[in-house]
Amino acid sequence: MMCAAEAGQRGRRVLLIDHAEHLAEKIRISGGGRCNFTNRRVGPEHYLSQNPHFVRSALSRYGSTDFIALVERYGIRYHERDHGQLFCDDSAQQIIDMLRAECDAGGVAWAMPTTVQSIARGEGDTGFVLDTARGRLRCDSLVVATGGLSIPKIGATPFGYRIAEQFGLPMVAPRPALVPLTLPPETLARFADLSGASLDVAAQCNGARFREALLVTHRGLSGPVVLQVSNYWQAQAYHDGEWEPVGIDLLPDLDAENWLLSHADGKALLANLLAEHLPRRFAHAWCALHGWERPLNRFSHTELRTVATTLANWQIVPSGTQGYAKAEVTLGGVDTRALSSKTMEATRCKGLFFVGEVMDVTGHLGGYNFQWAWSSGHAAGQFV
Secondary structure (H helix, E strand, O other): HOOOOOOHHHHOOOOEOOOOOOOOOHHHHHHOOOOOOEEEEOOOHHHOOOOOOOHHHHHHOOHHHHHHHHHHOOOOOEEEEEEEEEOOOOHHHHHHHHHHHHHHHOOOEEEOOOEEEEEEEHHHOOOOEEEEOOEEEOOOOEOOOOOOOOHHHOOOOOOOHHHHHHOOOOOOEEEEEEEEOOOHHHHHEEEEEEOEEEEEEEEEOOEEEEEEEEEEEEEEEOOOHHHHHHHHHHHHHHHOOOOEEEEEEEEOOOOOOHHHHHOOOOOOOOHHOOOOOOOHHHHHHHHHHHOOOOEHOOOOEEEEHHHHHHHEEEEOOEEEEOOOOOEEEEEEEEOHHHOOOOOOEEEOOOOEEEEEEOOOOEEEOOOHHHHHHHHHHHHHOOOO
């Protein structure tokens, strides 16, 4: 819709084709129905890609301040939460209605719901011919804005990837992203009764560190901090070598070594001391996992330093993820090294453009992926 509106308002004749029956379901369900539509702190460092500088051009030409100005022009009230996240005060439907109104202002036509059966190059290898449920269509420019594989229950498909492959564009293998991590059975068995426990932690992997809430689930670990770090754990699939585990700092505001040593003569169980800063059930299960179910005065200072080190960097080796059904976005996609960072056009297929999540651009949790949709859509809309 962002791309269609921009192209239409430039005077281009635009048809927006969507196979779904309901418009912009991913917007509607986001942010608990209030849509985390952008973030005040958007920058290239908030995105993962095998071509990391690709996002700079589009973000610099249409950033979060531009989208916020559009939201304010429509009188949509919003508020800021932690880490610069912006949400509608009322409903995500307001963002959908705003984008629909922008399309109307550009005279955009709609074909919805409409499936596309095939796509081919036009005569003379220019333009495109689409066979659809509404008949044959011809166009000069074709924009693929089909998203990734996350949340299949609302219609996610690999259709965009198939189009890219048909026209010879390379792919970065898709993987679930911003997704809960699963744990091996032997670890899960120790945490069987802790489902629902929540902790404020810092998590790190593959050079990235985040500070947010962690949630223990019946299958492993979730919560914002785990979703964030899952992108970096998953991204290791694109490189050779052993995978680095996820490191969790359970007491990020505390010098654990000095604190533990100051209680070294105490008769309290280690777990009971940890329960001053961690949920009690979790503290006891964590100590049992490591075989540390004894009073503090029965630990040597060396052992307490080992406990402190483990508290500051608890090494978790996930067994996998909960997959696309629970993933918020998709890592990987159309290789951006085959696209123009200025226009989003395929460099070897004139007139073919890709925008949004279908590309190998994945943002952090917190409005960054929507901002990439707005920025990349705006960029392509200026050139189609």
